[in-house]
Amino acid sequence: MNIPPVLKADMHVHLEGTITPAMVEKIARRNNIAVPAGLIRNGKFTWADDGTAAGNLKGFVQAYDDATGVMKCAEDYTDITYDYLKRSADEGCIYAEIFISVDHGKMVGLAYPEMLAAIAKGYEKAKVETGMEARFISTCVRHYGPEAALRVAKITHDNPHPLVTGFGMAGDENAYTVADFKPAYDAAFDAAALPFRTAHAGEAAGPQSVRDARDILKLRRFGHMVRAVDDPALIAEQKKINAVPEVCVSSNLALRAFKDYAAHPLRKFFDAGLKVVLGSDDPAFFNTGIGKEYAIAKEEFAFSDAELSRITRNAIEEAFIDDATRAKLLAKLA
Template identity: 30%
Template sequence: METPTSARRLDRLPKAHLHLHFTGSMRHDTLVEMAELRGVHLPQALVEEWPPRLRATDERGWFRFQRLYDIARSVLKEPEDMYRLLLEAAEDEKAAGSGWLEIQVDPSGYASRFDGLTATLELILDAARIAERETGVGVGIMVAANRTRHPLDARALARLARQYVGRGVVSFGLNNDERRGRAREFESAFRIAKRAGLLSAPHGGELNGPRSVRECLDELDADRIGHGVRAIEDPYLVERIATQGVTLEVCPTSNVGLGVVEQVEHLPLRRLFDSGVPIALGTDDPLLFGPRLVEQYRIAREVFGFTDPELAELARMSIRASGAPDALKKELSAGVDAWLAAPPEPLEG
């Protein structure tokens, strides 16, 4: 096969980033700097051995992943830390061509430091507004419940999120180890969120199989599903997802890092796309996995052979599935058309 001499730049393709966790968005050098500033000792896996070697297909592996995430979160001790994290996340998205970032956060993880759930969410929303103003990247907040906690905690978060509809909160999620809490247990929380007009975007089909995805559809009325790649194990489920237009937030490097697939070539990205499933590429936690959003599109191009029209369609899918305002969606979609209409640029080297 001939080596291409030109290509459209992926960092100039307008897109939306819909699967990024709050702490997991942090730059590695920011983590190291803030740990020193806040007096937090980091393990070698988060310093010299970064990005850490992870595998979460067994309980011990997930515990290690969660432990590293919790250590990283512990450096966020002051309000200015939250502002810095969101500003840098938005800057990174701008560099990747993103016009919309939907970042997910469980305020419970920070509430003890910032005067409770409501004050924490308001702090994050204010940081998002400033990041948006400074970078020009639209920022929406997904309030995400933790499936390892009691469903009543999720209900409290849904009621909190409901208060901020139209004020920066656009979606409601459910994260953490899906083997430790079935989606159906959180139906009442998602009912509150959906009635308030929030998008439903729970995790499913990552470490568990098709049943996890079906519960997200049946019990949580999902508009999007975080990961969802194991739906491929049930052809009828794949057809249903495509027919209903439910978007899967596929995170290639995360799926490899956590052992969902052994190699990125094994990811069913092409099969899902060719089956008509809407897909929004995401990074999950680049702090722990390394590559950011442009690299996910590069994987689609170089590993799975996505053409530029197909990459443009991936970008449109991410925009359509987002909680961005309609005017921004139209602007970004027009930008995708312009990217595709422009000639490829010569490759360096």
């Protein structure tokens, strides 16, 4: 696919999901760990594709755990952050918003401040070389439960960092209820240091998950939100609040949320006037990157370069950044 020449923004991407097979091999070697058997074939991650949403999710989660399991130290975080940002900048990406996980840091053996320092180091290096901006969203994992989420929220709140501007939630959308996580969102919020919020909703779960996230967590930005396509009334409601769906086409197809491009609502959302932005989600695992997501929008959904530029403008307008950075990025688009 030809990567369109427009400037881009990656608005939904998990840091650990950017770790490439080459990076897994490099980090494993450095940490003296064997790469799990069968994880990488012909330079790509492989997992059992049984053609069902549940089976693929299981396989993907296993591959994700195996790949990120080679990470053991701060340097690993620095390297994957730099590697992702550099690759994205090379594809014309000027801004990324990246989910980071207190829980994953803990698995690697790093306290949140140490993990953040390592990530910031990778970011600063990439920024000097490319000019690309990024911000980070501290993300709780829904299926770890409300108490774990509250812990993540408090750690995030108590350790403010200028690059961490939002709070989010990933993981199994069918675990617990949205209301169970309201305390975490309340605890994370800080009008000055942590004003922004998003959550995965309407990916695996249906339209009600989107309404719950909107009404209970007071969101206007949603990870995926693609299942809103099943409910025209919801699309109208979401348009009214100027909702922002973070759309990740390759992810949705890899995990069988939709069977093919024709069934996917990207074009429908955009034409309905929703403020669509694009994301690569876990690019290394879905064999994509933000350049390819823009290419797919162009080639499979017939987006013109002007429409793609509109998507990037949507992203910068809705980015979790300060006004001065927003103005600087918007000036790049002018």
